[in-house]
Amino acid sequence: MxxxxxxxxxxQTLPxxxxxxxPPAEMIRAGYKGADKLAGKVALITGGDSGIGRSVAIHFARxxxxxxxxxxxxxxxxxxxxxxxxxxGRRCHLIEGDLSDAGFCRSCVDETLDTLGGLNVLVNNAGTQWVSEDLAELPDEQWRRMFDVNMHSQFYLAKAALAHLGEGDSIINNASINAYIGPDFLVDYSATKGAIVSFTRSLSNQVVGRGIRVNAVAPGPVWTPLQPATLGAHDPQWLEGFGEQTPMGRAGQPSELGPVFVFLASQDxxxxxxxxxxxxxGTVVNG
Structure with a gap:
Protein backbone atom coordinates (compact mmCIF):
# COMPACT_ATOMS: atom_id res chain seq x y z
CA MET A 1 0.00 0.00 0.00
CA GLN A 12 1.76 25.94 -11.08
CA THR A 13 0.32 27.32 -14.30
CA LEU A 14 -1.59 25.21 -16.80
CA PRO A 15 -0.96 22.79 -18.37
CA PRO A 23 6.79 15.81 -3.78
CA PRO A 24 7.42 13.89 -7.01
CA ALA A 25 4.69 11.49 -8.02
CA GLU A 26 5.29 7.74 -8.31
CA MET A 27 4.69 6.35 -11.80
CA ILE A 28 5.14 2.62 -11.29
CA ARG A 29 5.59 0.83 -8.01
CA ALA A 30 8.79 -1.00 -7.22
CA GLY A 31 8.42 -4.65 -8.01
CA TYR A 32 5.63 -4.34 -10.57
CA LYS A 33 6.23 -7.26 -12.92
CA GLY A 34 4.87 -7.28 -16.43
CA ALA A 35 3.23 -10.44 -17.70
CA ASP A 36 2.90 -9.70 -21.45
CA LYS A 37 -0.76 -8.83 -20.92
CA LEU A 38 -0.57 -6.36 -23.81
CA ALA A 39 2.12 -8.04 -25.88
CA GLY A 40 2.07 -6.88 -29.48
CA LYS A 41 -0.60 -4.25 -28.86
CA VAL A 42 -0.49 -0.59 -29.89
CA ALA A 43 -2.05 2.05 -27.65
CA LEU A 44 -2.86 5.71 -28.20
CA ILE A 45 -2.81 7.61 -24.90
CA THR A 46 -3.87 11.24 -24.65
CA GLY A 47 -2.34 13.36 -21.92
CA GLY A 48 0.40 10.77 -21.66
CA ASP A 49 3.18 13.21 -20.89
CA SER A 50 2.53 13.32 -17.14
CA GLY A 51 0.36 12.12 -14.29
CA ILE A 52 -2.02 9.24 -14.86
CA GLY A 53 -1.30 9.20 -18.59
CA ARG A 54 2.43 8.76 -18.07
CA SER A 55 1.83 5.96 -15.60
CA VAL A 56 -0.48 4.23 -18.09
CA ALA A 57 2.16 4.54 -20.83
CA ILE A 58 4.87 2.98 -18.65
CA HIS A 59 2.61 0.17 -17.43
CA PHE A 60 1.45 -0.60 -20.97
CA ALA A 61 5.06 -0.71 -22.14
CA ARG A 62 6.04 -3.07 -19.35
CA GLY A 89 12.07 -1.90 -24.56
CA ARG A 90 9.01 -0.58 -26.39
CA ARG A 91 8.43 2.12 -28.99
CA CYS A 92 6.98 5.51 -28.06
CA HIS A 93 5.79 8.07 -30.58
CA LEU A 94 5.05 11.62 -29.40
CA ILE A 95 2.31 13.78 -30.93
CA GLU A 96 1.95 17.44 -29.92
CA GLY A 97 -1.26 19.39 -30.36
CA ASP A 98 -4.66 20.54 -29.13
CA LEU A 99 -7.25 17.79 -28.78
CA SER A 100 -10.14 20.24 -28.89
CA ASP A 101 -9.62 20.27 -32.67
CA ALA A 102 -11.43 17.45 -34.47
CA GLY A 103 -8.96 17.42 -37.34
CA PHE A 104 -6.04 17.03 -34.98
CA CYS A 105 -7.77 14.13 -33.24
CA ARG A 106 -8.21 12.36 -36.55
CA SER A 107 -4.57 12.99 -37.39
CA CYS A 108 -3.51 11.44 -34.05
CA VAL A 109 -5.15 8.17 -35.06
CA ASP A 110 -3.66 8.31 -38.55
CA GLU A 111 -0.19 9.08 -37.22
CA THR A 112 -0.38 6.21 -34.73
CA LEU A 113 -1.33 3.81 -37.52
CA ASP A 114 1.40 5.09 -39.82
CA THR A 115 4.14 5.11 -37.18
CA LEU A 116 3.34 2.09 -35.00
CA GLY A 117 1.50 -0.07 -37.51
CA GLY A 118 -1.88 -0.44 -35.87
CA LEU A 119 -4.18 0.50 -33.02
CA ASN A 120 -5.67 -1.75 -30.33
CA VAL A 121 -6.27 0.45 -27.30
CA LEU A 122 -7.46 4.05 -27.14
CA VAL A 123 -6.99 5.73 -23.77
CA ASN A 124 -8.89 9.03 -23.60
CA ASN A 125 -7.09 10.49 -20.60
CA ALA A 126 -6.40 14.15 -21.41
CA GLY A 127 -8.42 16.75 -19.55
CA THR A 128 -8.37 20.10 -17.85
CA GLN A 129 -10.22 21.95 -15.10
CA TRP A 130 -10.60 25.41 -13.65
CA VAL A 131 -12.06 26.50 -10.34
CA SER A 132 -15.28 28.53 -10.46
CA GLU A 133 -17.33 28.98 -7.30
CA ASP A 134 -20.27 30.90 -8.82
CA LEU A 135 -22.12 29.69 -11.92
CA ALA A 136 -23.24 33.24 -12.65
CA GLU A 137 -19.60 34.22 -13.09
CA LEU A 138 -18.50 31.16 -15.08
CA PRO A 139 -17.59 32.48 -18.55
CA ASP A 140 -19.41 30.95 -21.52
CA GLU A 141 -16.09 30.40 -23.25
CA GLN A 142 -14.74 28.45 -20.26
CA TRP A 143 -17.79 26.18 -20.36
CA ARG A 144 -17.31 25.54 -24.08
CA ARG A 145 -13.56 25.00 -23.73
CA MET A 146 -14.10 22.51 -20.90
CA PHE A 147 -16.38 20.38 -23.08
CA ASP A 148 -14.12 20.77 -26.12
CA VAL A 149 -11.08 19.44 -24.26
CA ASN A 150 -12.59 16.92 -21.85
CA MET A 151 -15.58 15.52 -23.72
CA HIS A 152 -15.58 16.39 -27.41
CA SER A 153 -12.02 15.12 -27.86
CA GLN A 154 -13.12 11.70 -26.66
CA PHE A 155 -15.88 11.66 -29.28
CA TYR A 156 -13.53 12.75 -32.07
CA LEU A 157 -10.87 10.19 -31.15
CA ALA A 158 -13.27 7.29 -30.64
CA LYS A 159 -15.00 8.07 -33.92
CA ALA A 160 -11.68 8.03 -35.77
CA ALA A 161 -10.34 4.97 -33.96
CA LEU A 162 -13.32 2.64 -34.28
CA ALA A 163 -12.68 1.85 -37.93
CA HIS A 164 -9.34 0.37 -36.90
CA LEU A 165 -10.36 -1.52 -33.75
CA GLY A 166 -11.47 -5.12 -33.77
CA GLU A 167 -12.19 -8.16 -31.66
CA GLY A 168 -10.44 -7.89 -28.29
CA ASP A 169 -9.58 -4.19 -28.63
CA SER A 170 -10.78 -1.52 -26.24
CA ILE A 171 -11.45 2.12 -25.47
CA ILE A 172 -10.84 3.42 -21.95
CA ASN A 173 -12.18 6.85 -21.00
CA ASN A 174 -10.94 8.75 -17.98
CA ALA A 175 -13.88 10.17 -16.02
CA SER A 176 -13.69 11.33 -12.38
CA ILE A 177 -15.17 10.83 -8.95
CA ASN A 178 -16.47 14.37 -9.42
CA ALA A 179 -19.11 13.09 -11.85
CA TYR A 180 -20.66 11.38 -8.81
CA ILE A 181 -19.98 13.76 -5.90
CA GLY A 182 -20.41 17.07 -7.78
CA PRO A 183 -18.07 19.51 -6.01
CA ASP A 184 -19.58 22.99 -6.02
CA PHE A 185 -16.44 24.67 -7.33
CA LEU A 186 -16.07 22.37 -10.40
CA VAL A 187 -19.52 22.51 -12.01
CA ASP A 188 -18.30 22.61 -15.61
CA TYR A 189 -15.59 19.99 -15.05
CA SER A 190 -18.01 17.67 -13.25
CA ALA A 191 -20.54 18.06 -16.06
CA THR A 192 -17.97 16.90 -18.62
CA LYS A 193 -17.07 13.89 -16.50
CA GLY A 194 -20.71 12.91 -16.12
CA ALA A 195 -21.06 13.13 -19.88
CA ILE A 196 -18.04 10.82 -20.25
CA VAL A 197 -19.69 8.18 -18.05
CA SER A 198 -22.87 8.26 -20.17
CA PHE A 199 -20.86 8.32 -23.41
CA THR A 200 -18.98 5.23 -22.23
CA ARG A 201 -22.18 3.33 -21.49
CA SER A 202 -23.89 4.13 -24.78
CA LEU A 203 -20.80 3.59 -26.93
CA SER A 204 -20.23 0.23 -25.27
CA ASN A 205 -23.76 -0.85 -26.16
CA GLN A 206 -23.15 0.24 -29.74
CA VAL A 207 -19.88 -1.62 -30.36
CA VAL A 208 -19.71 -4.50 -27.87
CA GLY A 209 -21.22 -6.80 -30.48
CA ARG A 210 -18.07 -6.25 -32.54
CA GLY A 211 -15.93 -7.49 -29.65
CA ILE A 212 -14.76 -3.97 -28.77
CA ARG A 213 -15.02 -3.12 -25.08
CA VAL A 214 -15.55 0.44 -23.80
CA ASN A 215 -15.04 1.26 -20.14
CA ALA A 216 -14.29 4.25 -17.93
CA VAL A 217 -12.10 4.95 -14.91
CA ALA A 218 -13.27 7.49 -12.32
CA PRO A 219 -10.25 8.39 -10.16
CA GLY A 220 -10.51 10.12 -6.84
CA PRO A 221 -7.85 12.63 -5.78
CA VAL A 222 -4.58 11.65 -7.48
CA TRP A 223 -1.30 13.56 -7.22
CA THR A 224 -0.78 14.89 -10.75
CA PRO A 225 0.30 18.26 -12.23
CA LEU A 226 -3.36 19.16 -12.80
CA GLN A 227 -3.79 19.73 -9.06
CA PRO A 228 -1.17 22.45 -8.47
CA ALA A 229 -1.91 23.95 -11.88
CA THR A 230 -5.63 24.38 -11.12
CA LEU A 231 -6.54 24.00 -7.45
CA GLY A 232 -3.16 25.37 -6.39
CA ALA A 233 -3.34 28.19 -8.90
CA HIS A 234 -6.68 29.23 -7.42
CA ASP A 235 -5.37 29.04 -3.86
CA PRO A 236 -2.08 27.30 -2.98
CA GLN A 237 -3.47 26.45 0.47
CA TRP A 238 -6.09 24.21 -1.12
CA LEU A 239 -3.37 21.61 -1.64
CA GLU A 240 -2.50 21.33 2.04
CA GLY A 241 -3.52 17.79 2.94
CA PHE A 242 -4.82 17.10 -0.57
CA GLY A 243 -6.70 13.78 -0.58
CA GLU A 244 -6.99 13.42 3.19
CA GLN A 245 -10.80 13.48 2.92
CA THR A 246 -10.82 9.99 1.40
CA PRO A 247 -11.54 6.99 3.65
CA MET A 248 -7.91 5.97 3.14
CA GLY A 249 -6.85 9.41 4.34
CA ARG A 250 -4.54 10.17 1.44
CA ALA A 251 -4.28 11.02 -2.24
CA GLY A 252 -3.59 8.32 -4.77
CA GLN A 253 -0.42 7.92 -6.78
CA PRO A 254 -0.41 7.58 -10.58
CA SER A 255 1.27 4.20 -9.97
CA GLU A 256 -2.02 3.03 -8.43
CA LEU A 257 -3.98 3.98 -11.56
CA GLY A 258 -1.77 2.46 -14.25
CA PRO A 259 -2.65 -1.15 -13.35
CA VAL A 260 -6.38 -0.33 -13.55
CA PHE A 261 -5.94 0.66 -17.19
CA VAL A 262 -3.83 -2.45 -17.85
CA PHE A 263 -6.65 -4.57 -16.47
CA LEU A 264 -9.30 -2.92 -18.64
CA ALA A 265 -7.11 -3.11 -21.76
CA SER A 266 -6.23 -6.77 -21.27
CA GLN A 267 -8.12 -10.02 -21.66
CA ASP A 268 -8.41 -10.14 -17.87
CA GLY A 282 -12.51 4.01 -0.66
CA THR A 283 -15.23 6.58 -1.30
CA VAL A 284 -18.52 4.78 -2.04
CA VAL A 285 -20.33 6.44 -4.94
CA ASN A 286 -22.77 3.71 -6.03
CA GLY A 287 -22.20 4.38 -9.70
Whole structure:
Protein backbone atom coordinates (compact mmCIF):
# COMPACT_ATOMS: atom_id res chain seq x y z
CA MET A 1 0.00 0.00 0.00
CA UNK A 2 1.30 3.46 -0.91
CA UNK A 3 2.28 5.75 1.92
CA UNK A 4 0.65 9.07 2.65
CA UNK A 5 2.08 11.96 0.66
CA UNK A 6 3.26 15.12 2.37
CA UNK A 7 1.52 17.57 0.05
CA UNK A 8 1.94 21.22 0.94
CA UNK A 9 0.73 24.55 -0.45
CA UNK A 10 2.02 25.15 -3.99
CA UNK A 11 0.90 26.28 -7.41
CA GLN A 12 1.76 25.94 -11.08
CA THR A 13 0.32 27.32 -14.30
CA LEU A 14 -1.59 25.21 -16.80
CA PRO A 15 -0.96 22.79 -18.37
CA UNK A 16 1.32 21.90 -15.43
CA UNK A 17 4.70 20.20 -15.19
CA UNK A 18 5.52 16.77 -13.81
CA UNK A 19 9.10 17.88 -13.27
CA UNK A 20 7.92 20.64 -10.89
CA UNK A 21 5.83 18.36 -8.65
CA UNK A 22 6.71 18.51 -4.95
CA PRO A 23 6.79 15.81 -3.78
CA PRO A 24 7.42 13.89 -7.01
CA ALA A 25 4.69 11.49 -8.02
CA GLU A 26 5.29 7.74 -8.31
CA MET A 27 4.69 6.35 -11.80
CA ILE A 28 5.14 2.62 -11.29
CA ARG A 29 5.59 0.83 -8.01
CA ALA A 30 8.79 -1.00 -7.22
CA GLY A 31 8.42 -4.65 -8.01
CA TYR A 32 5.63 -4.34 -10.57
CA LYS A 33 6.23 -7.26 -12.92
CA GLY A 34 4.87 -7.28 -16.43
CA ALA A 35 3.23 -10.44 -17.70
CA ASP A 36 2.90 -9.70 -21.45
CA LYS A 37 -0.76 -8.83 -20.92
CA LEU A 38 -0.57 -6.36 -23.81
CA ALA A 39 2.12 -8.04 -25.88
CA GLY A 40 2.07 -6.88 -29.48
CA LYS A 41 -0.60 -4.25 -28.86
CA VAL A 42 -0.49 -0.59 -29.89
CA ALA A 43 -2.05 2.05 -27.65
CA LEU A 44 -2.86 5.71 -28.20
CA ILE A 45 -2.81 7.61 -24.90
CA THR A 46 -3.87 11.24 -24.65
CA GLY A 47 -2.34 13.36 -21.92
CA GLY A 48 0.40 10.77 -21.66
CA ASP A 49 3.18 13.21 -20.89
CA SER A 50 2.53 13.32 -17.14
CA GLY A 51 0.36 12.12 -14.29
CA ILE A 52 -2.02 9.24 -14.86
CA GLY A 53 -1.30 9.20 -18.59
CA ARG A 54 2.43 8.76 -18.07
CA SER A 55 1.83 5.96 -15.60
CA VAL A 56 -0.48 4.23 -18.09
CA ALA A 57 2.16 4.54 -20.83
CA ILE A 58 4.87 2.98 -18.65
CA HIS A 59 2.61 0.17 -17.43
CA PHE A 60 1.45 -0.60 -20.97
CA ALA A 61 5.06 -0.71 -22.14
CA ARG A 62 6.04 -3.07 -19.35
CA UNK A 63 3.16 -5.29 -20.43
CA UNK A 64 4.46 -5.37 -24.00
CA UNK A 65 2.65 -2.54 -25.83
CA UNK A 66 4.01 0.19 -28.05
CA UNK A 67 2.45 3.58 -27.32
CA UNK A 68 1.68 6.87 -29.00
CA UNK A 69 1.49 9.73 -26.52
CA UNK A 70 -0.47 12.90 -27.25
CA UNK A 71 0.37 16.04 -25.29
CA UNK A 72 -0.54 19.71 -25.50
CA UNK A 73 2.76 21.56 -25.10
CA UNK A 74 4.76 20.01 -22.25
CA UNK A 75 7.72 18.91 -24.37
CA UNK A 76 10.05 18.23 -21.42
CA UNK A 77 7.53 15.97 -19.69
CA UNK A 78 6.68 14.21 -22.96
CA UNK A 79 10.35 13.52 -23.67
CA UNK A 80 10.71 11.95 -20.22
CA UNK A 81 7.69 9.73 -20.85
CA UNK A 82 9.27 8.62 -24.12
CA UNK A 83 12.54 7.84 -22.32
CA UNK A 84 10.72 5.78 -19.69
CA UNK A 85 8.71 3.82 -22.25
CA UNK A 86 11.78 3.11 -24.35
CA UNK A 87 13.60 1.97 -21.21
CA UNK A 88 10.99 -0.81 -21.09
CA GLY A 89 12.07 -1.90 -24.56
CA ARG A 90 9.01 -0.58 -26.39
CA ARG A 91 8.43 2.12 -28.99
CA CYS A 92 6.98 5.51 -28.06
CA HIS A 93 5.79 8.07 -30.58
CA LEU A 94 5.05 11.62 -29.40
CA ILE A 95 2.31 13.78 -30.93
CA GLU A 96 1.95 17.44 -29.92
CA GLY A 97 -1.26 19.39 -30.36
CA ASP A 98 -4.66 20.54 -29.13
CA LEU A 99 -7.25 17.79 -28.78
CA SER A 100 -10.14 20.24 -28.89
CA ASP A 101 -9.62 20.27 -32.67
CA ALA A 102 -11.43 17.45 -34.47
CA GLY A 103 -8.96 17.42 -37.34
CA PHE A 104 -6.04 17.03 -34.98
CA CYS A 105 -7.77 14.13 -33.24
CA ARG A 106 -8.21 12.36 -36.55
CA SER A 107 -4.57 12.99 -37.39
CA CYS A 108 -3.51 11.44 -34.05
CA VAL A 109 -5.15 8.17 -35.06
CA ASP A 110 -3.66 8.31 -38.55
CA GLU A 111 -0.19 9.08 -37.22
CA THR A 112 -0.38 6.21 -34.73
CA LEU A 113 -1.33 3.81 -37.52
CA ASP A 114 1.40 5.09 -39.82
CA THR A 115 4.14 5.11 -37.18
CA LEU A 116 3.34 2.09 -35.00
CA GLY A 117 1.50 -0.07 -37.51
CA GLY A 118 -1.88 -0.44 -35.87
CA LEU A 119 -4.18 0.50 -33.02
CA ASN A 120 -5.67 -1.75 -30.33
CA VAL A 121 -6.27 0.45 -27.30
CA LEU A 122 -7.46 4.05 -27.14
CA VAL A 123 -6.99 5.73 -23.77
CA ASN A 124 -8.89 9.03 -23.60
CA ASN A 125 -7.09 10.49 -20.60
CA ALA A 126 -6.40 14.15 -21.41
CA GLY A 127 -8.42 16.75 -19.55
CA THR A 128 -8.37 20.10 -17.85
CA GLN A 129 -10.22 21.95 -15.10
CA TRP A 130 -10.60 25.41 -13.65
CA VAL A 131 -12.06 26.50 -10.34
CA SER A 132 -15.28 28.53 -10.46
CA GLU A 133 -17.33 28.98 -7.30
CA ASP A 134 -20.27 30.90 -8.82
CA LEU A 135 -22.12 29.69 -11.92
CA ALA A 136 -23.24 33.24 -12.65
CA GLU A 137 -19.60 34.22 -13.09
CA LEU A 138 -18.50 31.16 -15.08
CA PRO A 139 -17.59 32.48 -18.55
CA ASP A 140 -19.41 30.95 -21.52
CA GLU A 141 -16.09 30.40 -23.25
CA GLN A 142 -14.74 28.45 -20.26
CA TRP A 143 -17.79 26.18 -20.36
CA ARG A 144 -17.31 25.54 -24.08
CA ARG A 145 -13.56 25.00 -23.73
CA MET A 146 -14.10 22.51 -20.90
CA PHE A 147 -16.38 20.38 -23.08
CA ASP A 148 -14.12 20.77 -26.12
CA VAL A 149 -11.08 19.44 -24.26
CA ASN A 150 -12.59 16.92 -21.85
CA MET A 151 -15.58 15.52 -23.72
CA HIS A 152 -15.58 16.39 -27.41
CA SER A 153 -12.02 15.12 -27.86
CA GLN A 154 -13.12 11.70 -26.66
CA PHE A 155 -15.88 11.66 -29.28
CA TYR A 156 -13.53 12.75 -32.07
CA LEU A 157 -10.87 10.19 -31.15
CA ALA A 158 -13.27 7.29 -30.64
CA LYS A 159 -15.00 8.07 -33.92
CA ALA A 160 -11.68 8.03 -35.77
CA ALA A 161 -10.34 4.97 -33.96
CA LEU A 162 -13.32 2.64 -34.28
CA ALA A 163 -12.68 1.85 -37.93
CA HIS A 164 -9.34 0.37 -36.90
CA LEU A 165 -10.36 -1.52 -33.75
CA GLY A 166 -11.47 -5.12 -33.77
CA GLU A 167 -12.19 -8.16 -31.66
CA GLY A 168 -10.44 -7.89 -28.29
CA ASP A 169 -9.58 -4.19 -28.63
CA SER A 170 -10.78 -1.52 -26.24
CA ILE A 171 -11.45 2.12 -25.47
CA ILE A 172 -10.84 3.42 -21.95
CA ASN A 173 -12.18 6.85 -21.00
CA ASN A 174 -10.94 8.75 -17.98
CA ALA A 175 -13.88 10.17 -16.02
CA SER A 176 -13.69 11.33 -12.38
CA ILE A 177 -15.17 10.83 -8.95
CA ASN A 178 -16.47 14.37 -9.42
CA ALA A 179 -19.11 13.09 -11.85
CA TYR A 180 -20.66 11.38 -8.81
CA ILE A 181 -19.98 13.76 -5.90
CA GLY A 182 -20.41 17.07 -7.78
CA PRO A 183 -18.07 19.51 -6.01
CA ASP A 184 -19.58 22.99 -6.02
CA PHE A 185 -16.44 24.67 -7.33
CA LEU A 186 -16.07 22.37 -10.40
CA VAL A 187 -19.52 22.51 -12.01
CA ASP A 188 -18.30 22.61 -15.61
CA TYR A 189 -15.59 19.99 -15.05
CA SER A 190 -18.01 17.67 -13.25
CA ALA A 191 -20.54 18.06 -16.06
CA THR A 192 -17.97 16.90 -18.62
CA LYS A 193 -17.07 13.89 -16.50
CA GLY A 194 -20.71 12.91 -16.12
CA ALA A 195 -21.06 13.13 -19.88
CA ILE A 196 -18.04 10.82 -20.25
CA VAL A 197 -19.69 8.18 -18.05
CA SER A 198 -22.87 8.26 -20.17
CA PHE A 199 -20.86 8.32 -23.41
CA THR A 200 -18.98 5.23 -22.23
CA ARG A 201 -22.18 3.33 -21.49
CA SER A 202 -23.89 4.13 -24.78
CA LEU A 203 -20.80 3.59 -26.93
CA SER A 204 -20.23 0.23 -25.27
CA ASN A 205 -23.76 -0.85 -26.16
CA GLN A 206 -23.15 0.24 -29.74
CA VAL A 207 -19.88 -1.62 -30.36
CA VAL A 208 -19.71 -4.50 -27.87
CA GLY A 209 -21.22 -6.80 -30.48
CA ARG A 210 -18.07 -6.25 -32.54
CA GLY A 211 -15.93 -7.49 -29.65
CA ILE A 212 -14.76 -3.97 -28.77
CA ARG A 213 -15.02 -3.12 -25.08
CA VAL A 214 -15.55 0.44 -23.80
CA ASN A 215 -15.04 1.26 -20.14
CA ALA A 216 -14.29 4.25 -17.93
CA VAL A 217 -12.10 4.95 -14.91
CA ALA A 218 -13.27 7.49 -12.32
CA PRO A 219 -10.25 8.39 -10.16
CA GLY A 220 -10.51 10.12 -6.84
CA PRO A 221 -7.85 12.63 -5.78
CA VAL A 222 -4.58 11.65 -7.48
CA TRP A 223 -1.30 13.56 -7.22
CA THR A 224 -0.78 14.89 -10.75
CA PRO A 225 0.30 18.26 -12.23
CA LEU A 226 -3.36 19.16 -12.80
CA GLN A 227 -3.79 19.73 -9.06
CA PRO A 228 -1.17 22.45 -8.47
CA ALA A 229 -1.91 23.95 -11.88
CA THR A 230 -5.63 24.38 -11.12
CA LEU A 231 -6.54 24.00 -7.45
CA GLY A 232 -3.16 25.37 -6.39
CA ALA A 233 -3.34 28.19 -8.90
CA HIS A 234 -6.68 29.23 -7.42
CA ASP A 235 -5.37 29.04 -3.86
CA PRO A 236 -2.08 27.30 -2.98
CA GLN A 237 -3.47 26.45 0.47
CA TRP A 238 -6.09 24.21 -1.12
CA LEU A 239 -3.37 21.61 -1.64
CA GLU A 240 -2.50 21.33 2.04
CA GLY A 241 -3.52 17.79 2.94
CA PHE A 242 -4.82 17.10 -0.57
CA GLY A 243 -6.70 13.78 -0.58
CA GLU A 244 -6.99 13.42 3.19
CA GLN A 245 -10.80 13.48 2.92
CA THR A 246 -10.82 9.99 1.40
CA PRO A 247 -11.54 6.99 3.65
CA MET A 248 -7.91 5.97 3.14
CA GLY A 249 -6.85 9.41 4.34
CA ARG A 250 -4.54 10.17 1.44
CA ALA A 251 -4.28 11.02 -2.24
CA GLY A 252 -3.59 8.32 -4.77
CA GLN A 253 -0.42 7.92 -6.78
CA PRO A 254 -0.41 7.58 -10.58
CA SER A 255 1.27 4.20 -9.97
CA GLU A 256 -2.02 3.03 -8.43
CA LEU A 257 -3.98 3.98 -11.56
CA GLY A 258 -1.77 2.46 -14.25
CA PRO A 259 -2.65 -1.15 -13.35
CA VAL A 260 -6.38 -0.33 -13.55
CA PHE A 261 -5.94 0.66 -17.19
CA VAL A 262 -3.83 -2.45 -17.85
CA PHE A 263 -6.65 -4.57 -16.47
CA LEU A 264 -9.30 -2.92 -18.64
CA ALA A 265 -7.11 -3.11 -21.76
CA SER A 266 -6.23 -6.77 -21.27
CA GLN A 267 -8.12 -10.02 -21.66
CA ASP A 268 -8.41 -10.14 -17.87
CA UNK A 269 -11.39 -7.79 -18.41
CA UNK A 270 -12.86 -9.77 -21.31
CA UNK A 271 -16.36 -9.82 -19.74
CA UNK A 272 -16.38 -6.15 -18.70
CA UNK A 273 -17.78 -3.37 -20.88
CA UNK A 274 -19.85 -0.26 -20.31
CA UNK A 275 -18.59 -0.04 -16.73
CA UNK A 276 -16.81 2.55 -14.60
CA UNK A 277 -14.09 1.49 -12.17
CA UNK A 278 -13.53 3.65 -9.09
CA UNK A 279 -9.95 3.85 -7.80
CA UNK A 280 -10.74 6.63 -5.33
CA UNK A 281 -9.38 5.73 -1.91
CA GLY A 282 -12.51 4.01 -0.66
CA THR A 283 -15.23 6.58 -1.30
CA VAL A 284 -18.52 4.78 -2.04
CA VAL A 285 -20.33 6.44 -4.94
CA ASN A 286 -22.77 3.71 -6.03
CA GLY A 287 -22.20 4.38 -9.70
Missing amino acids: ASKLDIHAQS GSEAAMD EGADVAVVYLSEAEDAAETKRLVEAE ASFISGQTIHPNG
